[in-house]
Amino acid sequence: MELRIFGDPVAFHCGPFPVTETMLTSTLVTCVLIGLVWGVRISLQNAPLSYVSTVASMIVESCDKLIYDITGRAHPELANWSGSLFLFIASCNLAGQLPGVHPATGSLATTSALALLVFLSVPFAGIYSHGVCGYLRSYLRPNPLMLPLHVISELSRTLALAVRLFGNIMSGHLVVALLVSLAGLLVPTPIMALDLLIGILQAYIFAILATVYIGAAISKDAE
C-alpha cells in the first residue's frame, strides 16, 4: 500500500482534462447515493409503511429536529443542505474503507470544494433572509471596528473546515498504511474500526458546523 498524502494520481485523461481517482470516487459515491434515494422514493410512494420507508422517514425527521434544535426554527432548505452534506461526506468516508478505494474526502481538493460551498452558502442564506443591506450591515455590528475580524473569521473557519476533514480522514488512512507496512495483515483492524467511527463523526461535525454558520447568518438580525 503506497503512502498518498497530498498527491492525487490521474486515473485517465478525458480529452484535455485529467480525471483523477478522487473525481472518480466522488462521482461513484454520488451516483450510488442518488440511486439509493431514488429507490427509497419509489418505496415511499408504493409502500409508505415498509421497513425502508420508515428508516428514510426517521433519517429525514432527525435531520429536521437537529436543525430545529440548533437554529430554533424549522428550516426545510437548511435541513436538506446539511443532510446532503452529511450523507455525502459519510458515504465518502465509509467508501474509503472498501479495499482498493481511496476516500474522496482524503484529498484536499474535495474538502476544499465542500468548504467553499459552505463559505458561499453563508452570504446566500444571509441575503435570502435579510436582503443585501441587512446582510452587509451584520458585518458592522456590534461596531464597525469588528469588520476585519468578521472577514478573518469567515475565511479562517472555511480553511479549518477543509483542513479538519482532510486531516482526519487522511491521517486515519496513513496510520493504517504505516501499520500494514510495519506490523502485518490483521494488526490495523482496530484502527480501521476506529476510522469508521471517525468518518461518521467528522461528517456529523462538518454538517453541524455548516448548520451553525448558516444559522448564524440567517438569524443575525433576529433581535
Add this chain to the structure above:
Amino acid sequence: MNEHTILAAATILAAAFVMAVGAVGAAYGESRIGAAAMDALARQPDEASSITRMLFVSLAMVESTAIFCLVIALILLFANPFTGGSGG
C-alpha cells in the same frame, strides 16, 4: 555534513517538535472539555443529547489545531518546499 543533510535533520526535528507541542495543547483542551461535559451530564442527565452534541462539536474544534499541526508536519516531511518535495 553538507547542506542537504542539515536541511533534512532540521526538517525532521521541526516536524517532531510541531507534532509534540500540538498534541500537548489539544490533549489538554480535550481533557478539559471531557471533564466539563461529564460534570454537566452528572448534573443534568435530561440534557444528555444536547450536551453530547456540543461535546462532539467542541472536541472537533479543539482537535482541529492538532490536525493542523499534523498537516504541517506532513508538509514538512513529504512536500517540503525547500527540498523540492520528494514524496518519500
